[in-house]
Amino acid sequence: MTGTPMAQPRVYTADEAAQILRCSAWWVKEQARHRRIPFCWIGGSYRFTDEHIVAIVRQSEVAPTDPDPEVGAARTVRPSVVSDGIAPSRLRARPPRRMRGTDSGRSAA
Numbered sequence: 071m072t073g074t075p076m077a078q079p080r081v082y083t084a085d086e087a088a089q090i091l092r093c094s095a096w097w098v099k100e101q102a103r104h105r106r107i108p109f110c111w112i113g114g115s116y117r118f119t120d121e122h123i124v125a126i127v128r129q130s131e132v133a134p135t136d137p138d139p140e141v142g143a144a145r146t147v148r149p150s151v152v153s154d155g156i157a158p159s160r161l162r163a164r165p166p167r168r169m170r171g172t173d174s175g176r177s178a179a
Contacts (some may be wrong), residue, residue, distance in 0.1 A: 077117055081110065087118040101126075112165065 084102070088095040101107040102116045107126045110117040118126075 082118045082123070083111065084116045084118070087123060087126075088118075090123055 080088065082100045085095045088098045091098065098107070098118075099116060101132075102109040107129070108122045110119065110122070
């Protein structure tokens with residue numbers, strides 16, 4: 071066999087791919103497990119080529135919304151009043167369980 075040697079493709083583990091993508095290895099493995107991102111299954115583990123990494127980035131892109139022609143920038147709509155005219159009530163955090171009903175749980179000292 072004569073000729074030029076074939077270049078070996080660079081293959082990354084899920085941890086290495088996660089470092090390149092700047093996300094967690096768990097996310098990479100979970101997306102691959104659900105077949106949401108391209109991967110190779112080599113030796114019983116997920117492997118990613120440079121082309122896979124580029125494809126993951128491309129499919130994760132989000133296009134900008136159309137700008138509002140009057141303002142010249144994208145609008146953020148925060149409805150302060152619901153369409154039927156009733157203002158929404160503000161949400162309040164519930165007190166922790168240990169703080170609820172403290173009068174009955176404590177004895178006077």
